[in-house]
Amino acid sequence: MGYKTLLVHLDDSARRDTRLALALDLAGRFEAHLIGLYLPMPYPNAPVTGGAPALERREQAQAAFLEAGMHAGCRVEWRAPQPGDTATAVLHARHADLLVLGQHERGDHPIDLSSGFVTDLLMTAARPAIVVPHSGAFPTIAENILIAWDGGREAARAASDALPLLRRANCVSIEVVAARDGAKRLRAEEEAADAAAWLDLHDVSASFHESAREPGVRTSTALLGRASDLRADLIVAGAYAHSRIHERVLGGVTRNLLEAMTVPVLMSH
Template identity: 55%
Template structure:
C-alpha cells in the first residue's frame, strides 16, 4: 500500500515552503505524483489585503497575480530540483469548495495549521477542519512553528476504538509500515467493561493483531486522563514524552458544532499541535 497522488496546499504564508519541501520528500518515498493547489483568502477585507489602504481594486488584483505567479515558480522549481512529477493548479471559485473538489482526487493531503501571527495563512474560517471533515481523505497537518526534521520515524497512534480512529489507522498504513517505531496510546477516561471482550484481555489487542497482519509491530500504552487536562493536551504531552515525529488520530468524533462550541481533541490539535498530525474522518 502506498500514496500515489499527493496534494499540498500552497498559499502566500511563511510556512508554505515547508509544506512543499515535506510533500516533495513524501512523494519521493512513494514515487508519487504531487499536485500543488494554490488556494488563498479571497476576502478583500482581511488584513493581508489592507496593508496599503491606498491601493485600488485593480492594483490589489495585480498584486494577487504577482503572488500567485511567484508561488507557482517557486513550487515548480522545487519540484524540478527534486526530480518529481508535479503539477500546478490555481482554479477559480470559492476557496473551500475548490479545495474540497480537488482534495477528493488525492490519496493524501498536506495542509498547514493556521498561524495567528501570519495573516497570509488564513484562507476561510475553519479551513483545515472543514477540509478534513468533508474531503474524505487523510490530511497531514503541519504545525506553523518548529522544524520538521523527520516524519514517520517514530509514530504515535491515538486509539479509542472509534470509527474515526480505525479510519486514521488504515489511512496511515503506508507511514506506519515504514516507521522505525509505532506506539499505540489509549487515553483512559474511566474503567469500563466491554461484554464482548474478556476482562483479562489487554486494551487494544484487536488493533494490535490487525497492525501485525500488515507488518506493523507496535508497542502499547495506556495514559490516564487527569481532571482538568483535555484528551488532546494529554496526547500532545505523550507525543512529546515519546519524541514522536508524527501523531495519527481520528478527527471529529463528536459533531463539528459541538467540537467548535465546547472544544474537542480535533480542535485542540488544530490550535495547539506541536508535531505533524495525520487526521482522518
Template identity: 50%
Template sequence: MSYKTLLVHIDDSRRSDTRVAVALDLAQRWDAHLIGLYAVSGDFDRPFFRTHEDIAALLAAQAEVRRQRARDTFLVAGERAGRAVEWRAPAGPPVGITTLHARHADLLVLGQPDPLDAAAYVDEHFVGDVVLGAGRPALVIPRAGAVPTLGENVLIAWDGSREASRAIADALPLLQRARFVGIDVVKSTDDENTGPGAIDVAAWLAAHGIRASFSTTARHGIAGAGATLLNRVSDLHADLLVLGAYGHSRVRERVWGGVTRTMLESMTVPVLMGH
C-alpha cells in the same frame, strides 16, 4: 500500499514552503504524483471592494503577483527535488475547491492555522472543513518548528472509534515504513475497558507487517485527552501522531471534538487525521 497522488495546499504564508518540502519528500518516497493547489482568502472580492473598483483592481493585481510568485517557487522546488509536479490555481471559494480537488488525492498536506500570520488565513475553519468534507486523510503540518523526520517514530491515538480506525488504515503506508509504532489509549482513572482494543489493533497491524507496542495513559484531573496525548508525543519523541478527526457541522459553524480541537490549536508534530 502506497500513496500515488499527493495534494499540498499552497498559500502565501511563511509555512507554505515547509509544507511543500514535506510533500516533496513524501512524493519521493512513493514515487507519487504531487499536485500543488493554490488556495487563498478571497477577501478582496467582498462587496465593499466591488463598490470601489480602483481598490479592487489594485488588490487583484497584488494577488496575481503573489500567485505567480507561489507558482514559480513551487515549480522550482519540484525541479530541484527532481520531481515532476503539477500546479493548480482554480478560481472559486477556497474550501470548496480544495475539498473537490482533495477527493482525487490519496493524501493531503495541509497547515495548522496560524493566527500570527495573516497570510495563513484562508477561511475560518479551512483545515477542519477540508478534513471533514474531503473524505481523504490529511497530514497537518505544525505552524512552527522544523520537520527533520516524518514517520520514523509514530504514535497512534486509539479509542475504538470509526474515525480512529479510518485514520490507522489511511496511515498504513507511513506505518509500514516506520521504525517504531506505538498505540496509546488515553483513559480516565476509573475507565477499565479501553485497553483490550489496543491489543486487537496491534494484532491487525502485525498482519500488515507492522510491529506495534501498545499502552494506556491515565488522564488525571482537568487535563483533557488532547493535552495528555501531546505530553505522550513529547515523552516518546514521536515525529507523527495518527488521530481520528471528530466533528460535525451546524448552520454557521464547525463543532469539533475536544481532542481534534486541541490538536488543531496546539499540535507540536505533524498529525495525520482521518475522518
C-alpha cells in the same frame, strides 16, 4: 499499498515552504504525483495584505514550487483554480490520496482557520490530511509514529489511511487515554492490544500503552506529552465532529490537537 497522488496547499504565508518540503519528502518516498494547490485567500472576508500584487505573488509561488519539484526529482503539477475558495479546494482534494495542510495561526490570514478551511477539508473531502504546525522545523516525518486510539470509527479510519506510512516507520506506538481503573480501563487495554494485533497482520509491529486520564488534564495534552516523551514525529488521530445544523463543530480532542500541535498530525474522518 501507497499514496499515488498527494496534494499540498500553497499560499503566500511564511510556512508555505515548510509544507512543500514535507510534501516533496513524502512524494519522493512513494514515487507519487504531487499537486500544488495555490489558494492564497480561501476566506472571502479576509483582508488583503500589502506587498506584491496578486498576479506577481502567484507567479513567484508557481516558480518556487516548480523549481522545488525539479530539484527533488518529483512529478509535480501546479493548480491555481478560480474561484479560490474552500468549496473549490474540497473538489480538488477528493482527487488526491493524501493532503498536506497547514495549522492555523491567529492573525495570519492566509492560513487562518477561523473560516473553517482545514475543518471543511477534513470533514468533507473524504481524504486523510497531514496538518503541519505553524512553527518549528521537522527534519523527519513518519519515522516514529504515535497512534491515538480510542477504538472509535474515526481512529480506525485514520489508522487505516496511515498504513502506507506505518509500514515504513521505524517505530509505531499506540496510545490509549482511559479511566484510571475499572471496566473502562480494562476495555481500553483490550482495545490497544486488539489494535496492535490488527496492525501486526498488516506487517506493522506496534507497541501499546495506556495512560490514566487525569482530572483537569485534556486528552489532547496527554497525547502531546506522550508524543514528546517518545520523540514522535507524527501523530495519527481520528478527526471527530459534532453535527449541528448549518455548521461543523469539531470534537474537543480534535480541536485541541489542531490548536496545540507540536508535531505534524495525520487526521482522517
